[in-house]
Amino acid sequence: MTRFNLITLCLALVAGATACTKAQPQQALVDPTYFATENPRSLRDWGMVQVSDDALILGQRVTPYDLTTPLFTDYAQKLRTIWMPAGAAADYKPGDNELSFPVGTVITKTFFYQTGRGGRVLQQADQALIHDGEGLNLKKVRIVETRLLIHRPEGWAALTYLWNEAQTEAVLHRVGAVVPLKLARADGTDQAFSYVVPNVTQCSACHATNVATRIIQPIGPKPRLLNRDFAYSDGTENQLTRLTKAGYLRGLADPKEAPADVAWTDASASLEARARAYLDVNCGHCHNPEGPADTSGLYLNAATPLSRASGTCKLPVAAGPGTGNLRFDIVPGDAEASIIPYRMASTNPAVMMPEIGRSTAHAEGVALVRFWIDSMEGSCR
Numbered sequence: 001m002t003r004f005n006l007i008t009l010c011l012a013l014v015a016g017a018t019a020c021t022k023a024q025p026q027q028a029l030v031d032p033t034y035f036a037t038e039n040p041r042s043l044r045d046w047g048m049v050q051v052s053d054d055a056l057i058l059g060q061r062v063t064p065y066d067l068t069t070p071l072f073t074d075y076a077q078k079l080r081t082i083w084m085p086a087g088a089a090a091d092y093k094p095g096d097n098e099l100s101f102p103v104g105t106v107i108t109k110t111f112f113y114q115t116g117r118g119g120r121v122l123q124q125a126d127q128a129l130i131h132d133g134e135g136l137n138l139k140k141v142r143i144v145e146t147r148l149l150i151h152r153p154e155g156w157a158a159l160t161y162l163w164n165e166a167q168t169e170a171v172l173h174r175v176g177a178v179v180p181l182k183l184a185r186a187d188g189t190d191q192a193f194s195y196v197v198p199n200v201t202q203c204s205a206c207h208a209t210n211v212a213t214r215i216i217q218p219i220g221p222k223p224r225l226l227n228r229d230f231a232y233s234d235g236t237e238n239q240l241t242r243l244t245k246a247g248y249l250r251g252l253a254d255p256k257e258a259p260a261d262v263a264w265t266d267a268s269a270s271l272e273a274r275a276r277a278y279l280d281v282n283c284g285h286c287h288n289p290e291g292p293a294d295t296s297g298l299y300l301n302a303a304t305p306l307s308r309a310s311g312t313c314k315l316p317v318a319a320g321p322g323t324g325n326l327r328f329d330i331v332p333g334d335a336e337a338s339i340i341p342y343r344m345a346s347t348n349p350a351v352m353m354p355e356i357g358r359s360t361a362h363a364e365g366v367a368l369v370r371f372w373i374d375s376m377e378g379s380c381r
Helices: 032-036 200-207 239-245 271-283 339-344 363-375
Strands: 049-051 055-058 063-065 077-083 106-114 135-137 141-152 155-163 170-172 177-184 190-197 229-232 235-238
Touching: 063 229, 063 239, 135 141, 141 170, 141 177, 141 190, 155 200, 229 239, 235 239, 271 363, 339 363
Parallel strands: none
Antiparallel strands: 049 055, 055 135, 063 077, 077 106, 106 141, 141 155, 155 170, 177 190, 229 235
């Protein structure tokens, strides 16, 4: 058992004592009524993640998870967690794209990088060196921010906590921030960039996926993105199975009965499936018939078939620098003539897509989409 392993509970704390043995990190107890209205200044008051002996550890009953294909955020790694009040569970219903999370659910996402020489952050991270699935080794990583989604009686609320340079505390930060970093890229070069911590408005812009209701909701933890194995500290297990065992999910007896997306990095999957999975996660929450980009007519969510009406050979709805003087969003067989990879590769705020959430271009994601478009048959003539 490593020092990051939180399976063993601190019995003295549960019993109401004031101290625990040094061998067991003190874990915060969570009162579900506390989160109905309060927005504590310090992240530690939530009890979801906390610092102990050069490690970021998880609180009691806080369960880590990952996504089959994650959203790209300037090459940052992400420690995702979920917590629910005792007796509460998310409902799985066959055919539903989303999980129905109960009031009181708290979802966290901590953004971090493995550190390199001279204060640089690494484009690629060695997971075995920095954490064991349920915590972070603070001697190996640079944490930037932790974002929370809290399901309150009136709906979901989004909060962002910014970490100090000493990595001892994170405080509530509603107005956003810019954190200068130097990225050590995999090809040996360095790239200075500005990591942008979102403000409250920007959080809403992404998480209000229905343009009509403007209701904030989780984007990532969907059944098809959770239906994969995760290396927990006590062994590898399917995430949907683990959530069911933890009492956090009901209605699903066997993960094989639930949908499962391919990973965009899975070389055994088809090029089309990988590219569509990547575009779905990075673009589809806006580019869908109900999303904020519904008027564009460019639909990149997995549920909408690609066609001339929704992407292939489709004219953009607006001209300007965002088109790069190109005519069509996707030109089969010609990525160089297609608007989508052009905007994905740009870091110009007037051009780039997604519009927020990154300051660097995801070279690997752009390459995947280019290969996919070049492999298409047909033309726009």
